[in-house]
Amino acid sequence: MKNINRVNRVKKEELLVDESIFSIANGYMGTRGTFTEGYGTEYEYNQTYINGLYEFYDYHYEENLTGFPQEGQKFVNIIDGTNIRITFQKNRINLETCNIVSLEREYNLEKGITLRKIHYQTKDEKYDFYLEETKFVSRFIKELIGIELIIYSPNYPHEIKVKSFLRQSKRNHEKNNDPRIQTLDNSMEIIAIDCEKGSITSKTERSKFTVESTMIHNVDLYNKVDDKMIKASGYFKIDKPLKVQKYVIHSSSLYDENYEARTKEIVKKLESLSWDNLLQEQEKYSNEFWNNSNIETTNAETTKLLNYNIYQLNNCGGESDIHNISAKGLSGEGYEGHYFWDTEIYMIPFFVLTNPLKAKNLLLYRYQTLELAREEARELGYSKGVKIPWRTINGEEASPYYPAGSAQFHINSDVAYAIVKYFEATNDIDFLINYGFEMLIETARFLQEATNYHEGFYHLNSVTGPDEYTTVVDDNFYTNILMKYHFNETVYLYNKYKKELEKCISKLGITEKEMKVLEDIGENIYLPFDKELNIFAQDKNFLSKARLNLDDIPKDKFPLLLNYHPLYLYKHQVLKQADTMLALLLLDFEQLDILEDTFNYYEPITTHDSSLSKCIYSIMAFKLNKSKMARKYFNEVLNTDYKNTHNNTEQGLHVANLGGSYIGFAYGVLGLRIHRGYLKLEPHRMNDLEGFNLKIQYQNETVTISLSDKLVIETTGDVKLNIYGKMIEVSNVYKTDLPE
Amino acid sequence: MKNINRVNRVKKEELLVDESIFSIANGYMGTRGTFTEGYGTEYEYNQTYINGLYEFYDYHYEENLTGFPQEGQKFVNIIDGTNIRITFQKNRINLETCNIVSLEREYNLEKGITLRKIHYQTKDEKYDFYLEETKFVSRFIKELIGIELIIYSPNYPHEIKVKSFLRQSKRNHEKNNDPRIQTLDNSMEIIAIDCEKGSITSKTERSKFTVESTMIHNVDLYNKVDDKMIKASGYFKIDKPLKVQKYVIHSSSLYDENYEARTKEIVKKLESLSWDNLLQEQEKYSNEFWNNSNIETTNAETTKLLNYNIYQLNNCGGESDIHNISAKGLSGEGYEGHYFWDTEIYMIPFFVLTNPLKAKNLLLYRYQTLELAREEARELGYSKGVKIPWRTINGEEASPYYPAGSAQFHINSDVAYAIVKYFEATNDIDFLINYGFEMLIETARFLQEATNYHEGFYHLNSVTGPDEYTTVVDDNFYTNILMKYHFNETVYLYNKYKKELEKCISKLGITEKEMKVLEDIGENIYLPFDKELNIFAQDKNFLSKARLNLDDIPKDKFPLLLNYHPLYLYKHQVLKQADTMLALLLLDFEQLDILEDTFNYYEPITTHDSSLSKCIYSIMAFKLNKSKMARKYFNEVLNTDYKNTHNNTEQGLHVANLGGSYIGFAYGVLGLRIHRGYLKLEPHRMNDLEGFNLKIQYQNETVTISLSDKLVIETTGDVKLNIYGKMIEVSNVYKTDLPE
Missing domain, CATH: 2.70.98.40 (Glycoside hydrolase, family 65, N-terminal domain)
Known part of the structure; x- marks a missing residue:
């Protein structure tokens, strides 16, 4: 039941x-x-x-600067x-x-x-x-x-x-003073x-x-x-x-x-x-x-919450390209019903793996609103491409506080990332030809114009990454490495499907020269790395700031954004949410020593004041075999709304976190990743989560992944898998033991 | 006449x-x-x-973050x-x-x-x-x-x-859409x-x-x-x-x-x-x-405008410690009658040199409002000291756009700078004992808490310098070097007047240890310098941004702030106003090769969209013997309101620029600088400005400086001067030739 x-x-x-x-x-x-x-x-x-x-409704600014949404x-x-x-x-x-x-x-x-x-x-x-x-x-x-x-x-x-x-x-009843509502x-x-x-x-x-x-x-x-x-x-x-x-x-x-x-x-x-x-x-x-989405695990509470969370996620949208999925779905008035990059990074993975048509609808919504994204790019001073709005319903940027809004240029690459992953998981070449590639190009063009070549590297200045406790910085690692992926994949798809994409290439006036520029940026984008710490830096200057000791801060001062002036937060090393770690997850970064050092550096200064955070840390903790911590985070993700841990579920469900529950399970517990041409799996077994069963859609086949005494993969057709680093092809059933 | x-x-x-x-x-x-x-x-x-x-009146924010003035x-x-x-x-x-x-x-x-x-x-x-x-x-x-x-x-x-x-x-008549009004x-x-x-x-x-x-x-x-x-x-x-x-x-x-x-x-x-x-x-x-302020020059137009400008400046305030001088004085409604750091850096020099009582009144206004500046420091998350408001009438911070407002931490050191210069010019030890030193300490305490020690240097993160086309950056050179001066002078005055300051030291609980900390920061504050370019960098990352070519921008797109989104400006090397050059002027930086390279680097990317800019470039051009450019800028300064060159004199006179006219003359044409114990002079003679006569107050003496065929200094008592690098003492009259 x-x-x-x-x-x-x-x-x-x-x-x-x-x-x-x-x-x-x-x-x-x-x-x-x-x-x-x-x-x-x-x-x-x-x-x-x-x-x-x-x-x-009209926005009012005490200082109404140029380009602010009105x-x-x-x-x-x-x-x-x-x-x-x-x-x-x-x-x-x-x-x-x-x-x-x-x-x-x-x-x-x-x-x-x-x-x-x-x-x-x-x-x-x-x-x-x-x-x-x-x-x-x-x-x-x-x-x-x-x-x-x-x-x-x-x-x-x-x-x-x-x-x-x-x-x-x-x-x-009374109104709330929370800037998020x-x-x-x-x-x-x-x-x-x-x-x-x-x-x-x-x-x-x-x-x-x-x-x-x-x-x-x-x-x-x-x-x-x-x-x-x-x-x-x-x-x-x-x-x-x-x-x-x-x-x-x-x-x-x-x-x-x-x-x-x-x-x-x-x-x-x-x-x-x-x-x-x-x-x-x-x-x-x-x-x-x-039938498409059911998750079974050996832990009843986990099963119950996981299934509730994905059920509610499924109710939030994706039925048509006229709408998207808002931060609170259709469950409450928080964030005024706005759509964010939450969709592409936190929600779409669930739909890609269970109901690709809905994933497609969500991406088509971006396509339908591309003209408004083009206008926004001009508003920001750029002559090329589109800037996907950070928050919107109708496709117009509606962010009245640009440091934690329009400045998040990464959303262009987030959308590109979702397009690429959708394509890798579905081989939907029609989508790529008619919509996807155009979006890859137009989002790339804006970013390309925004980069600056300096001393051997391309830089992206004055942008904000996912973490909103540090804004308008230079060379945010997340933004830069997602852009690298975005440009690399665009060039790859261009080269591979040049013929199929002919119409789109001609319509958009894409040239070999332009592709060379993207390739060059993809190769030479600056990625801040600290050799001594052996970690990626959240941005160019992040590591030189004062580290905020979260243990020194009284519990009633969280979320920090409701208790500290933004300048105080911005000058400290403190995170609202996963940033560098999210990038490393999305890129499936595999160098474990750096991954571990980076995790250990950022985890203690992350407040998780955003509900987009814990699922990522959970997944990465699974990856690093920090099982206890992983499970703890995963449980907190599952219970965010059920136990109202953010104290604002009354404003609506945390829909990105609902998607986060799914990826917490699929990417975390199962270690699933979608790659070019294959699916990667590294399942984890834990004391209170010894077995599970999950069914996904992958390249038009149904793949069932079960763990009981053995790991069993069943497919309806040929599927390439990488299980614990071993590439295999499964056309029916595959069984293996979990490594010790 | x-x-x-x-x-x-x-x-x-x-x-x-x-x-x-x-x-x-x-x-x-x-x-x-x-x-x-x-x-x-x-x-x-x-x-x-x-x-x-x-x-x-109530401020309304679409996203009302913590600590924003309400x-x-x-x-x-x-x-x-x-x-x-x-x-x-x-x-x-x-x-x-x-x-x-x-x-x-x-x-x-x-x-x-x-x-x-x-x-x-x-x-x-x-x-x-x-x-x-x-x-x-x-x-x-x-x-x-x-x-x-x-x-x-x-x-x-x-x-x-x-x-x-x-x-x-x-x-x-119609209202204006200008965010400054x-x-x-x-x-x-x-x-x-x-x-x-x-x-x-x-x-x-x-x-x-x-x-x-x-x-x-x-x-x-x-x-x-x-x-x-x-x-x-x-x-x-x-x-x-x-x-x-x-x-x-x-x-x-x-x-x-x-x-x-x-x-x-x-x-x-x-x-x-x-x-x-x-x-x-x-x-x-x-x-x-x-009688106290008259300026005579051999150029009638210059004389007329100079005297008009200082006359209007004198009408703007400084009569009482209840008020200050607003950005438009009492001449128009621009900036809503608010007081800015314009007073300390652009206006007070005139009063210090002609009517020190008014300079003192203006500084006492800051003292009277110190309690509100203390509250603002707490609002920003700091436990110590005061944060002088960036804009205010009653002493409360009223800046609704913190990136170009509250983030300007330099104002604490600007006030300190004015206090030190006032004291150097007047020897008003009573002021120092009863008001000045307390302000030096309290403004320093806030900044000290804001610094971060990292890899051998003190840094100041997430602040905005004078130039508002680049905001919330790390290690703004102006802010850091002014803070260095502020801390060094505070320690110097502490050591020199320990006995006289006894009451203040005890009241504020100042310890030797605290002074050591200020001294250490003064010595080891990070000052960004680019060896290859041989220039000071406006901030840590400034030089890695894309340089905006102002010649490419249509004339009708100035001022840029009315035509470009802040993010576009912030990601470029482009200045609204003098920033690094202002610091080098205030600190009387003497290494001419660096001064010249720095000038040549920033001058072409400075829009002077702020009226606080040209006077500084004029003075520095005089200093660097770029006489033609210096004179051109100086003329533009003199005519800002008279010829309405900013197209907004209807909103009121540009009062900082009125003060800028005076320092353009005193610091620029005469090369005057107030130093510890002496006045420095390096007068310039030009084709259309061959001679002049200026009277100033200095350490309770009247000093008349005239240039005709010779440079003549007359004083009512003993005054130490440094003329073209030569230290002299004048007790009556001193005559010298101008160097070739």
Whole structure:
């Protein structure tokens, strides 16, 4: 059984965190795990999002320098239909009026639904109310949310009132001062209400998206328009369980130009579909998902969290090239629904290995927004190529703080890296010809123009690496070595597929001379290395800075960014997240003495204040056979949201970390790496993780990797593997012992 | 005659620039050179400021990082009394209703007044109106503005209406997108109007300053309150010249707790003072000023501009330790009336050499605000010392863009530098004991904590030097060498005056050990030097960046900051302003080959987009006997505002450049430097500047330096001089020839 269960979590913090944990989504749309009947508290705030649907807002700078983005984008809390109030004797059933005798919640990952059973008792102990809620965002009809509420009381003799809403959800609770969070109060403007149909049409004023939201119920409720909302009410006895089923449909102009026709089509479809039909479809989708993605290990807790994490990752996007996957997916408002390089480096590996089509969609999103990336390159002063935005929804750079935003030039190579790995894992030559190679070239052109040749080496000045506790530096190792990889692979693919790429080469005016320049940079890019320490330096000057002793800093001063001025952080050797180590992972750097010294140097000064960090250290610790540390980090990765270790899961799931769970397992425990022409494996066995089973897609074959007494590889066709340094070809089954 | 005259400048740009050129002030208060009768155009906007009187406003950051200032300060356009409308046949006399037959303006620097004669003719050519305006901000009564308007018409037979205002001046014209300019629309709130007295009391809401503004006229006008303003009106024939005199008094709680009593006192005083008495006092003050500060040269244009520039500089502040001198003085709203390090490095030299009391006041302002500088140091994460704010009015750091603001740690040493030079020039041991040494120590403590010892040297990471086209770098040469000087001099003064400083040493807990640490840093601070180029590097990595060829950049792309993203500027070798060269000037670096190579390296990549730049290059070009270039730069310095070469003099005079004019002359043409125990002189003679005469104060003696056929030094007492490398003592007169 693949379930997440939580019992009796009714404190404010628990409820808000569980809204994220029990958030449901289908990649296109998501809604948080609020109580359908409402809490009745000031922090009640229902949120439903459509992936890629955003509104603009003006940025204000006290010093508005040239090229700063003038508009922000934020995704929108659309018209909400997830609230059904139950009223008894003029009181609503909720946390304020009743005591909670028991609360059980379940995320059923096999059925693709959330379940909640709650037993309310009125404060005078007179009445008991039992509610059972089932919710899903449909995998069959992408615009559909299904909610079922079963209401029963053994001792309340009167009729209750059921009042189901379609309305703008309003925030009542306090805003947060965290720079990583903006609030989405600015909702949609209602432009039409159709009481009979039970629908509200709303739009975003500046970005011009329209959403038609419609609610349909299985029981007779009377629709009434009141203060820009629709209330559907009815009175019912609940001496026997009353079953209220509600469908909420959100058709939007983002996905259907004719969103009204789309609504009609769905309404019609629903006439011939029962609630159970929809649940069956939901389960069918889940079955397929697990069939491709299921992970089994000998540790039940690890298995449970791993599967939950990838299940939620899969819900976040990648269904279309119109959207991407935001830092919080569709589970919360943190980072305003923005897409980051998290996608390419932390999330795409999961899709490449389990569902390459979704990986392709995510990369195509970058292709679709390339023109805006071109404009951003010009904005930054460059005459060539594109600069992939550091944060965006619609493809325009929206980073208002360039030192930890636009200055991250590495994102160009991150995208290139993901393209190359996607291609290596799929051999999707059509993608390369039609999209991938153009992106490799255009992202390279920008970087090439940004380099500076000086004293025998190419340098990249004034850029920021992944670690945001050191910004705008010269020769960030990560950026430079990723660029090296990016340029080398581009030249390699050019030489190998010159003929296939003919059209693209001609369209982009690529010349041999240009390729020579890329090759030269690839060979002679400066990579800062400290001989005495035998480590790569995070950047040219990093090692000359004062090393921050994290043990001296009080626990309540973390995350440091909320407690120290950026200049204080920037002048110290201290990391928010893996930087050099991430590069060494991605490049599969194999010189173990340097790898170990570099790990030992950076690990103690890494705060992991970013959730993009621990999975990388876990993987590298596995690589270095620091099993205890590796396992510790891996556990922390698995539990980031489940145990709310960053204290902000209420703002949404840490989606990069969900992907980090997968690579923590695949790259860490299994030591898997995708290489040109082969897969590399170096599995680890541990006391509390003796065996596992994982299925991946690789070059159109299915590969199953199991560890029990032996390591067993099963494939559906010919696959080249490198197992513990030994190259083999497997066409069916391969068995081997693990080395001592 | 020390006059500035301008004729027939009536275009919008000319009028707005001349508002700054003819701005009048007395250090406490200033008002711009608007037309008393008004322009009648949309850009009419009268502005009067009180030095040090500011209002707070909230800063908004899209990413609000820790330690960012949450409040801005801006000086306030107070209640305005500088407008007197003249109405004929329901039309006002102004630029809209009349043609301008002629306009003559004069800044009379000997009388301390501005004069304006204007001949209006109605558009139907029927009537001629002659207006003569005299204005001053009193040097006798610091709260007083005097305005005289003489109105005459040879052909207008009716009565005109005179309507004199006391009111809030409202901006009508467009705001500017320049990040260096904020607007002051947020004026004062009126809390009381006394029609009979002709006074309005207003306050700033958040900073809690109160100003009582009062107007008094010499002719009978009828006061009326209308829409939160007082209008004083009367009807007069103007077949003979009508003389309207208006006094505007602004008493403020900033300078007098009992500002109401102060107003009464002034009103009473004015009863026994005639307009002419006040003009006499004005002239008396000017005479004294010229007696101390007059510069004569054989080039009339140079003399005129030099004297105008220092006269305006003297009007900007330094009268009290409550205020300082803002970047635009009291002449315009650019930089919101903020004080910068411009004061210590560009302005104080003038006062040290002509009026040391004012230099002392300016330094005492820093002392008075030390507690806020201490808080800022804590805000930045440091446990010791003070961080002098980069921009402030009240002493709190108000820089919302830290890379070109708070990151300029050099300001601590700039203040220290000014203290040391003040002391060297005055021997004011009381100042050192009671204020100066404490500031030297506290500013040093912060910097000491910020340094990092690495591989045999002390480093200062992540700071910004004077040049703002390269920010947050490691080992900025200017910052490091100024810190070296700062620490060395502190240790020197400690050792020399240990006994005198006993109280201060004990109060601050200064130990021998602490002094050893400063001494050690002073000796071993890292100073980046490139052996091959034989130049000092602006910072550790500067020379490895791409050099920007300024000749390739279109003229309309300057200033670069308005046309290029900061990241583009930061990754290039390009300077907004003198940086390394400024350090070499301040330290009087004498190794000529390095000096010349360094000059030749940086000069071609310096845009002078800051007005703090050309004076420094001029001085250093003099030093290097690049006379033609030196003279060219010097001329540009003299004309910056007069010819509006930065295209923004309408926002106020470039006051650092006014000081720059003085040091351009004293340090440049005369080669003057203040050293421990002696004055150094290396005068230059040029074709168009063959002779000069300058009087300075030095160690309580007056020293006159003249160049005609010989160089003649006259002193009122014993003074040590170093003339062209030769140490001499002069007690009366010394004559010498200039070297070939």
